[in-house]
Amino acid sequence: MLMLEKCEVVSRVGQEIVVRVHNCVKMHARVFDANRREVGRVIRVFGPVASPYALVALNQQADADGLFIRC
Numbered sequence: 001m002l003m004l005e006k007c008e009v010v011s012r013v014g015q016e017i018v019v020r021v022h023n024c025v026k027m028h029a030r031v032f033d034a035n036r037r038e039v040g041r042v043i044r045v046f047g048p049v050a051s052p053y054a055l056v057a058l059n060q061q062a063d064a065d066g067l068f069i070r071c
Contacts, residue, residue, distance in 0.1 A: 004032060004068035015058045024071040025054050034066035042069065
């Protein structure tokens with residue numbers, strides 16, 4: 001079963017977004033929209049270990065509401 005974690009969008013510039021994640025994040029993790037279509041990948045993880053942020057490169061125009069990262 002595919003484990004997905006909802007992520008909170010903090011910022012968006014063009015085809016890259018910064019998201020706040022809470023439980024899990026890995027480099028190159030796939031990012032999905034609400035319809036479970038892959039819309040991008042994590043290209044950088046930064047910030048405090050307790051509440052990290054991830055930079056996501058989108059491979060298509062995606063709705064910023066309802067993004068999920070594969071755990």
